[in-house]
Amino acid sequence: MRGDPVVVTGLGVVSSVGVGVEEFWESCAAGVSGAARIKAFDPTGFHSEIACEVKDFDPDRRMPKKQSRRLARFSQFAVYAAAEAVEAAGLDIQAMVPSRIGCLVGAAAGGYDVLEEQYASFLKNGPRNGNPLAVPKTIANMAACAVAINLGITGPNAAVLSACATGAHNIALAKMMIQSGYADVVVAGGAEAAITPMVVDSYGCMGVLSTRNGDPARASRPFDSGRDGFVIGEGAGVMVLESLSHATRRGAAILGVLEGFGMTSDAQSIAIPDPEGRFAAEAMRLAIADAGLGPGDVDYVNAHGTSTAANDAVETKAIRLAFGSRADALSISSTKSMIGHTLGAAGAIEAIVAVLSLRDGLVSPTINLEDPDPACDLDYTPGIARRRPLAHAISNSFGFGGQNCSLLFGKSP
Secondary structure (H helix, E strand, O other): OOOOOEEEEEEEEEEOOEEOHHHHHHHHHHOOOOOEEOOOOOOOOOOOOEEEOOOOOOHHHOOOHHHHOOOOHHHHHHHHHHHHHHHHHOOOHHHOOHHHEEEEEEOOOOOHHHHHHHHHHHHHHOOOOOOOOHHHHHOOOHHHHHHHHHHOOOOOEEOOOOHHHHHHHHHHHHHHHHHOOOOOEEEEEEEEOOOOHHHHHHHHHHOOEOOOOOOHHHOOOOOEOOOOOEOEEOEEEEEEEEEHHHHHHOOOOOOEEEEEEEEEEOOOOOOOOOOOOHHHHHHHHHHHHHOOOOHHHOOEEEOOOOOOHHHHHHHHHHHHHHHHHHHHHOEEEOOHHHHOEOHHHHHHHHHHHHHHHHHHOEEOOEOOOOOEOOOOOOOOOEOOOEEOOOOEEEEEEEEOOOEEEEEEEEEOO
16 A cells, blocks of 8 residues: 555553563563463463463553543553553644544453453342443453543544454554545554453463463473463553654654555464465565565564464464565564463554564564474574664564464664
């Protein structure tokens, strides 16, 4: 898609390794793991007893206490990250036309914590004793609504829900919305807080979670031959996107350019990716074409990199299909090795990592990559961050159901 370039002017992050962009990025650069034994509930007897939980989170720092009490944890994360992003962007929403500002923030799961709590209460106490806000707190689109309420945004408001590609899809559609002329600015991203008994047990029974319960910090190990599943995480990532002309008129600092995106579907299985990575590769090719670039222009790929046996090998195939001989020259890394799999927030948080990598010329590491799987034979930046000149980066997100999205960012002009 051509037209007025879409630029990034603000970022906000809530994660297990830092609340706030700079704390988060310092931890990523240092290779810090956010994994530990689950504290949200007693995980004894579960297949997986570990998670990447957000620590020392105070939602009241970014919203009135009365509002935060009416929100599920995932919506609190979204509001917090969005407020940070808008503040960093220097947006004075009240001085703008608020209907020209959009809000696209989704979640893959939504308020499962509220749902499970309320169902237990219902079984114990019977009907007519429920929380009247249980349904609106639970539904996944409430993150976008809560952000709009907190910031006073009255433009288009929606939540794309596409499993692990949720955050990336919201960012891609924000670009479309801006370039179509429907909005000048869009606050976009994803949030998740699904470290709950039912979710953790369900993923455990599915066989996709790591069972390295005695060594949480080393459990998430994308592309390593000893990987045995992902570590579930939580958090939020939100960015402020706007047209270059709008950003220039208001004198905004530009952090990066969202130059292209690609979206495809495997159309094969509700849980298993296409084994040859054909449609994941096509998403990357479409993002490169949308940006008007070639494979040789991309320097870094922030991989989906979940630490599951199937996904990591398939993504390696997909990168080779998309980039050909260029694949061996790419720097690649998985943020999930540090923050776990944050589900609906993953695509947004990892897109933010791509922008920060371009800003600082720094590729964050894939930690715990000690014995590379022969099927994962690319440069995944094992163990230690690496400095190198970066002009363009792709962030990959591949969700259950074969919902694929690749975002391509360019360095700030």
